[in-house]
Amino acid sequence: MMKPMLRGDLLSKLDIGLPEIFPAVGLPALALVFGLQSIRSLVAGLTWTLGDTYSLGAPILGAVALLIFGASFLAGPLRRRLSYRHLILFSLGSLILFRLFLQFWHGLPLLTVVWAGLAVIALVIFLPIYLDEVRREGNAAMPLFAGGFLGGIVLDTLLYGGAGTYDLVWQQTPLPIIVTVINAGLLVGLVFKYLENHNDSASFNFKGKAGAWLAIGPFIFLQLIILQNIPALTTLTGWGTNGAFLWIIVSQAFGIMAAYYFHSLQEDTIYFITLFSAGILLTFSLFPYLSGWPGAILLFLGQIAASQLFFAIVTGMASGSRRSGALSLPISNGIGMTLLMVFILGYYASYQIALPYNNSILLALAAVLVAGGAMTSLRHMGPRLRIGHRQWSQSLIAVIAAVILPVALLFTTPAVSAGTDTGFPLRIATYNLHNGFSAEGTLNLEALALDIEESGADVVALQEISRGWLVSGRVDMLEWLSQRLNMPYYFGPSSGPFWGNAILSRYPIASAVNIPLPSEGLPLERSFIAAILEINGRNFQVIAVHLHHVADDSDIRVEQVSALLSFYGNTARTVIMGDFNAEPNDPEIKLMRAAGLRDVLLSIEPPPAYTFRSDDPFQRIDYIWVSPDLTWSEVSLTTGTASDHHGVIATVNDPSP
Secondary structure (H helix, E strand, O other), X not given: OOOOOOHHHOEEEOOOOHHHHHHHHHHHHHHHHXXXXXXXXXXXXXXXXXXXHOOOOHHHHHHHHHHHHHHHHHHHHHHHHOOHHHHHHHHHHHHHHHHHHHHHOOOXXXXXXXXXXXXXXXXXXXXXXXXXXXXXXXXXXXXXXXXHHHHHHHHHHHHHHHOOOOOHHHOOOHHHHHHHHHHHHHHHHHHHHHHHXXXXXXXXXXXXXXXXXXXXXXXXXHHHHHHOOHHHHHHHHOOOHHHHHHHHHHHHHHHHHHHHHHOOOOHHHHHHHHHHHHHHHHHHHHOOOOOHHHHHHHHHHHHHHHHHHHHHHHHOOOHHHOOOOOOOHHHHHHHHHHHHHHHHHHHHHOOOOOOOOOOHHHHHHHHHHHHHHHHHHHOOOOOEEEOOHHHHHHHHHHHHHHHHHHHHHHHHOOOOOOOOOOOOOEEEEEEEOHHHEOOOOOEOHHHHHHHHHHHOOOEEEEEEEEEOOHHHOOOEHHHHHHHHHOOOEEEEEOOOOOEEEEEEEOOOEEEEEEEEOOOOOOOOOOEEEEEEEEEOOEEEXXXXXXXXXXXXXXXXXXXXXXXXHHHHOOOOOEEEEEEOOOOOOOHHHHHHHHOOOEEHHHHHOOOXXXXXXXXXXXXXXXXXXXXXXXXXXXXXEOOXXXXXXXXXXXXXXXXXX
């Protein structure tokens, strides 16, 4: 009688060369790049095109989102009616086509949302179909798929970080177009190469221990919201975009190599490492917004832990571990993708309506599901890995190649010039940037930069500054504008660490503080920035503010204005700028006048200087106020619809010696 072999004694040999590795790794990697770009475009489009421009309510937006991600449940029925070859061509062909539409489309923003939605549908159908076929190809195929998927996240981060966090989807300049077309060409080539060497099978078997795959949605959620989020790390550490970019790329690369190494160890060690990784990811999810080095180190460890857990989920579904009676792969994938959308909606809904939870609890819940998926999958763990020296050498070369771009940007990107004191007159402006989106619902930072540039402003108060919010394209608006305009900044978060107000200044900022405004019970909290500039060797105070936005809540704004005026205290040489969300005859504005502050826009009225809405102006809610000792001239508004507000611009002088 033959002695049974222990699972821990089984080995999956990965000592294969690049010609075999590249299609197996490259196909899921490049598909995921297009998929993640499309998801970010879709989420932003749902928020700003459908939600803001077309005024669709949260229930309708939620239904649309769930319909798109719920299309993943169609993978099973489609596989029963179409051959594997036809379904792969259909899903990947659709992903490539609609991602190219996103890049080249210049028309109605509504269709941008349609193209993004169709691209996402193609991705969520492709994943379970492809993964189930990979399970048939032997135990070595699953680790390659895991590496390809994680490599896709690295490649997506490289493209995203290399573009200064301003996703290629939103840019129609030559370089983003060329990069996208190359990506599409490579993916097309890999598809046909893969199908050429693949024997199509009429049979399929989605059954098996695939329940762990429902963690795919929570895993992607963690990546999109925090682990892959360069602006978030930039804001928390103050490192700058390129420093944060390099740190995240290194953590991702280490995560992949660590996952392969851990799964080459003995079975008991793999269990221990997976359990330890679960603890690390849960710890990170409970403290995702730590600032400085502690936050950076915890993110580094969290990324490595997440990679290990994902690797465990995938390798635990190897063909040798199939068993009946579990969730099928398409059902698990459908649940996972639905969870992804529910988590995203739940995370950002807390900024719109009062909910009985802190949105960071969703990060912890996602981490629990990823950890649970890994531990469940390990119960049916496939063979350990045996990786040759050649593969480790190739991996090291890949890591070096991955860090070249962020290192190059770190050392070649010119630093923003420090402000200089050029004296009076001082050109100032206030501009609500609408989270970077035009009145039509398109992310266009260049148009905003041109408005600021053409204003000639030396100091700009900015409102609705998003630094890594997924619903706003996950771009770091402030870092991008600071680099583009060569203007240093001070950022004042108001609702969470990644959204608030800012001041751009060509003059030295001697000091600045961010002070919360009364916001008890409000989903979207408010604050104001008080900065001291040095002009002619004397202090000049600039206050940038954004008040509560609900039209009927004047009482809240009165309370906020009272707090603002208490801080102001009739200080000479002061300008107060911002979006007050109130019209000239409202009580909160009367308080500003009663304090002796002067409204510069009165210089060009009548007719009323309406600042909102830029595509159909009907009210004045943006203001520049100056203290009684200052004079002003050359008052104007920005034109166009780069934001849903018009900016207010004025020249200020100090007549005192």
